[in-house]
Structure formats: structure tokens, C-alpha cells
Amino acid sequence: MTETAGDADRRFMRLALALGERNLGRTWPNPSVGAVVVAGPPGAERIVGQGVTAPGGRPHGEPLAVAMAGEAARGATLYVTLEPCSHHGRTPPCTDSILSAGIARVVTAMEDPDPRVAGSGHARLAAAGIALTMGVLREEAMRAHLGHVSRITLGRPCVHLKLAATSDGFAAGGPDGRLRITGPVANGAVHLWRAHADAIMVGIGTVRADDPSLTVRLPGLSGRSPVRVVLDSTLRILPSTHLVRSARDIPTLVLTTRGAPAHARRMLAATGVEILSVDADATGRIDLPAALACLSDYGLSRICSEGGPHLADALAEADLVDVCTLVTGEGRLGEGGGLKAIGPHLEGRLSSGQLRQVEARDLGADRAVTYERSVPCSPVS
Incomplete structure (x- = not known):
């Protein structure tokens, strides 16, 4: 033909x-x-x-x-x-x-x-x-070019949520709250998403619970680790964490509120961490639209959020989710329950079609389903 x-x-x-x-x-x-x-x-x-x-x-x-x-x-x-x-x-x-x-x-x-x-x-x-x-x-x-379009038209980076869940829908559980959910193929895909992001964003709860390194650990791509971003309203991050100890090697931003302790600011600045201050919301936590506007001003346009269900649901509540990928493992948490991977606000956006499914694929024994925004959102204020 x-x-x-x-x-x-x-x-x-x-x-x-x-x-x-x-x-x-x-x-x-x-x-x-x-x-x-x-x-x-x-x-x-x-x-x-x-x-x-x-x-x-x-x-x-x-x-x-x-x-x-x-x-x-x-x-x-x-x-x-x-x-x-x-x-x-x-x-x-x-x-x-x-x-x-x-x-x-x-x-x-x-x-x-x-x-x-x-x-x-x-x-x-x-x-x-x-x-x-x-x-x-x-x-x-x-x-x-979603990140570029979002940064220019909305004044914020695009946000790609990455969540992992057991087959019965949990992200954490057990005595220490941690679960190994996904296998090596899915884990490799996560590292490739990281390599294509400008920054990985987590909350202080994830840092204190998991002490992640948030780097790209794929053969030949170790130099592609993006900026690490931590949302920490009162600067509770410890100098002993992987993120702080490696801040001079991999750019690390900590976003905090303007009322965060001055001594903690000085301590972190001495380690090579860059501290950015934004407004607090009514609860005293970081105002998420203000945080994303700050990251846009910094020059970032593509954010991969790996901060877990609490941060994911807060971003969904603020209508700041552009892409969501849920990776489901084959294992079950079983009796006793744990922390649900999808919170009520994210569930609402998925069930209403505001985030629509665009792809489903197998990653070894795991299943990855990706959803994309189907309705416009307003620029950040």
C-alpha cells in the first residue's frame, strides 16, 4: 500500500x-x-x-x-x-x-x-x-509538552502521581506501616519515570517513614536523577536522612512555611539543601498551589509525586493532579487492613471521570493503569 x-x-x-x-x-x-x-x-x-x-x-x-x-x-x-x-x-x-x-x-x-x-x-x-x-x-x-504548557498557562508544573497498591487496595500496613508491593519490572518503570521528570516530590511523612534516596538507579541512567523536592511545613527533616546527606551531589529543595524555625533553616542550608518558603494554608501546612507556583518560578515543569496517599489526596483535593499512575501488585494485605492507596478526593476525581483512564499495561506480575486529566483546571493564584 x-x-x-x-x-x-x-x-x-x-x-x-x-x-x-x-x-x-x-x-x-x-x-x-x-x-x-x-x-x-x-x-x-x-x-x-x-x-x-x-x-x-x-x-x-x-x-x-x-x-x-x-x-x-x-x-x-x-x-x-x-x-x-x-x-x-x-x-x-x-x-x-x-x-x-x-x-x-x-x-x-x-x-x-x-x-x-x-x-x-x-x-x-x-x-x-x-x-x-x-x-x-x-x-x-x-x-x-504538558509540563511546558502547564507552566506557561497555569503558572505551575504538571503533576504526575505515582501510587502503588496491593490487590486489595492498600499502600501501607503491618507493624511498621511499610509494604513491598511491586516487583522488579514495575520498579524499573518507576525509575524511568523519575529519569524523565524535572523533580520528584514527597512529603516529610514519607521521608521520616522510609528515608528514601529518590534517585534513578537504572544501568546507564544514574546521572539522570532529578531534583528532589520535600514538602516540610516545620522543617522536621533530619540531617541523617539520605536526602540531606546527598544534597551536595543531587539538588535537593525543601519547601517550608515562612514561620519555620530559623535554626533549622541554618542547619539545612549548611548541608547544601536549598530552602524555599511559601505561604501556609488555614491548617498551618504548606499551601499546595503556592508550592507549585514556587516550583514553577524555580524553572521546574514536570513533577513526579511519590509522596504516598496523604499527599496524593491533598493534591487531588486542590485539583492539582494532571496524570495518575496506579501500580497494583498481585499480593494482598489481608485482614487487619492498613492505609488505603486512594483517598476520598482522588477517588472522587477518578469515579467522576475528571481523571480518565488512558492506558493499562502489565509490568511483570504487576498492573499499571494511567489516568489523565479530562477537564481543564484554573491557574494557580
């Missing part, structure tokens, strides 16, 4: 999206944009250049792709997962490199909501006589 022009566009855009996925978690505060340069007539196309936003957010994917293509870029087609920028920042506009390379056609997946771009990149290319095709695999691109 002969491939149509639309089929070819989707095929090359899938490659661009796959390239962009490689550097998720490494390019903040910029999005990870994939770009592919394709030359040759229909049916005989060849890839002559490809690029992805570099770690640290620059250079962008488009100039890297056209530089790899060299003279072969003249008259070629550029596929890019996000509208090319047209403003001067720390690097020249991507539209400059596209125009100077002699690209004849540009195919994009979505418009950039950043007000510095927001259609002006497309407009500049069109004004220069470049043929434009927009919206190819837009839904997939929106998912890939």
Missing part, C-alpha cells in the same frame, strides 16, 4: 517526538523539543538531520537538526514537535536558523503557548514563503 503524504508526515513527527522524549527532565526550564530534517521526493525521503533540545535547555532542537543536515537542508522539510521560537533570548531565534538553512517546508505538531512565541514563529516562517503544515500529532505533542 502506497504511503500518503499525511502518513509520511505522521511517521517523521513520531520520530521527532521520540527524540524529544529522550531529554525530558534534562532541559528545564525549556521544553524538550525534537526536530528532524527530511530531504528527497515523496517515496524516496531520507533523514539528513535530527536534534533535540540539549541538557540545560539550549541549544534548541531545530538549529541542531539543521546544522547536522548542512547543505542537504536546502529545499528540505523540517519536522518539529513545537512551534519554532521567534524571539531573542539566550540564543538566537530558531526561525533564523531555519531560514538561513534554506528549509522549504516546516511541519509542526502544536503552537507554543509562550506569549513570546504564540503564533509569531509560524507567522514569520509563512511570511518568508516557507510552506507550513501545523497540528500533526497534536494530541501526542500536547502530552509530551
